[in-house]
Amino acid sequence: MTSIIKVNTIQKTDGTAFPVGKVLQVTTSFTCTSSVNTTNTSYTDTGYSVAITPSATTSKILLYFQSTIQSSGGRNSLTFNRSGYGDLHGDISSANNIVNYENTSPNGNSTANMMYIDSPNTTSAITYKVRFKTSGSNTIYLGGHDSSAQILFAMEIAQ
Numbered sequence: 001m002t003s004i005i006k007v008n009t010i011q012k013t014d015g016t017a018f019p020v021g022k023v024l025q026v027t028t029s030f031t032c033t034s035s036v037n038t039t040n041t042s043y044t045d046t047g048y049s050v051a052i053t054p055s056a057t058t059s060k061i062l063l064y065f066q067s068t069i070q071s072s073g074g075r076n077s078l079t080f081n082r083s084g085y086g087d088l089h090g091d092i093s094s095a096n097n098i099v100n101y102e103n104t105s106p107n108g109n110s111t112a113n114m115m116y117i118d119s120p121n122t123t124s125a126i127t128y129k130v131r132f133k134t135s136g137s138n139t140i141y142l143g144g145h146d147s148s149a150q151i152l153f154a155m156e157i158a159q
Contacts, residue, residue, distance in 0.1 A: 024059065024156040027052045031150045035070075035143030043079060043087060043131040046142055052154040053125045060157045061118040063088075065130050067142045067150040069112040075100060075135040080116050083127040088116055112142070128154055 011017055029050040038044045052061060063080050077100050080088045120126055130152060134140050143150060 022158045024055055024158050025052065026153055026155045028151065028153040031143075031152075032148070035068075035141045035148075037139050037141040038132055038134065039137070039139050040133055041135065043077075043081070043133045045081075046130045046132055048130040048142075048150055048152050049127050050152045050154045051125060051127045052156060054120060054123050054156055056158065057121050057123055058159040059120075060159055061120060061126070061128075062155040062157055063114075063116045063118060063128055063153070064155075065112070065114040065150070065152045067112050068109050068148040070109050070141040071134070072138040072140075074138040076132065076138070076140040077135075078112060078114050078130065078132050080114070080118075081129040081131050082118060082120065083129075085120070087131060088118060109148075126154075128152075 009017060027050050029048060031048060036046050036048075038046075048065070048067075050063075054061065065078070065080070069076070069078075082088055114130070118128075130142075132140055132142065
């Protein structure tokens with residue numbers, strides 16, 4: 001036996017439609033400047049940030065960052081940081097980063113893509129930052145060794 005349910009709309013008890021999965025707002029930061037670099041083995045701010053004010057405490061925030069990345073060698077890591085909370089480490093319980101970049105050919109450019117879904121549970125303004133670190137005596141460059149475009153966006157998604 002096959003069952004079929006057909007409806008025109010599903011509404012909340014107050015008569016409004018469910019906005020689940022809808023993109024409510026997008027804020028972006030697009031930078032095309034000289035590269036930033038670090039030799040720190042602890043997370044350091046890159047200077048790339050984006051601000052957003054969620055419209056509901058149940059909203060999710062989808063974060064995305066893309067940049068050219070280059071290193072003089074070794075293992076390098078990227079993460080997002082939320083104001084008032086700290087670094088966001090994803091679901092990787094044994095690591096404290098979202099992206100690892102292992103450089104086997106020093107000074108070659110690659111593309112770093114980083115994405116994270118955050119549940120900030122607030123309607124207050126939030127600033128998200130991109131942070132990076134190295135694993136040793138090497139240098140990591142975002143924007144390559146020269147410069148290239150970096151994009152960072154925050155997208156509020158209704159739940």
